[in-house]
Amino acid sequence: MKKLLSILALLVLFAAVLAWSGWERYQRFLQTPLEIPAGGHVYLLNPGTSGTEIVAQLASWGFTQPVWQWKLLMRFEPYVYRTGEYQLAAGMKPRDLLNHLSSGKVIQYRITLVEGWTFREFMEALAANDVLKHELGPGGTQEWAASLAEMDLAHPEGWFLPETYQFTRGDSDLDILIRSHAAMKEALNQAWESRHIDLPVKTPYELLILASIIEKETAIDDERRRIAGVFTRRLEKGMRLQTDPTVIYGMGDSFDGNIRRRDLQADTPYNTYTRHGLPPTPIAMPGKASLAAAASPQAGEELYFVADGSGGHSFSVTLEEHKAAVKKLIGKD
Secondary structure, X not given: OHHHHHHHHHHHHHHHHHHHHHHHHHHHHHHOXXXXXXXXXEEEEOOOOOHHHHHHHXXXXXXXXXXXXXXXXXXHOOOXXXXXXXXXXXXXXXXXXXXXXXXXXXXXXXXXXXXXXXXHHHHHHHHHOOOOEOOOOOOOHHHHHHHXXXXXXXXXXXXXXXXXXXXXXXXXXXXXXXHHHHHHHHHHHHHHHOOOOOOOOOOHHHHHXXXXXXXXXXXXXXXXXXXXXXXXXXXHHOOOOOOHHHHHHHHHHHOOOXXXXXXXXXXXXXXXXXXXXXXXXXXXXXXXXXHHXXXXXXXXXXXXXXXXXXXOEEEEOOHHXXXXXXXXXXXXX
């Protein structure tokens, strides 16, 4: 009997030693960083991928081995993995990695839609992005007709807010289009609600048109309201706006980078040298600053402005002052 008890004691001791050894090995596993490269690794976790499959993928890249400790970790600490694209960092330990893949903190990408871009430039930027899914098609406006119709847009120019938009892999160009349109509607509504009551523009859309012209005339924040004031007074007085960017927009693909006298005299719906009032549509995507300027133009008496040759503009009250500023610009003073 004593011999049997001794054997049982040895077996218990042996089992305890094995358990302790296994536990130590498990703890070392938890504290040992994975062999992820110093620059990290982008990992795309597809829907339905199991923990075992994740470990197998990591092992195929040499980041770990499919050892029993992984199964024990997943048994002790169940994880719910969220699909998406993750940045795996050097130094990550097993628990860190599984927590990361369960966090939903997927890689965020950015696309910047620049103030003053046309709708065509906007779409070209979306098409050139190699992370976005492309659902809008490679062709002209006809390719996007269905999407635009859903947004109730007969003419898309100006209706998308230029900003930097974050997205994740799996998002589409249509997603960005929808988000930027919603953002513009909100920004335009805010500008319209805060507008000066006596503005010569009668609808939010007219405000959007005016803001687009301001956007194309200057990139200097301090000038926006001043230019808005010039345009507002000209509209109030029944003067033609006489702004080159509208003429250029109306020229379309025929514009070669230079605007000539004959271009200013060629009548199009967008030629504000030959026609009174605002053009029929926006000519670009205005940012929030230009919307705010159009809604709250600077008071004053100035009716003219011209480039000053240094990136800004010279403003004038009278035509004579304006002519002198033009002569100075072209070196004839």
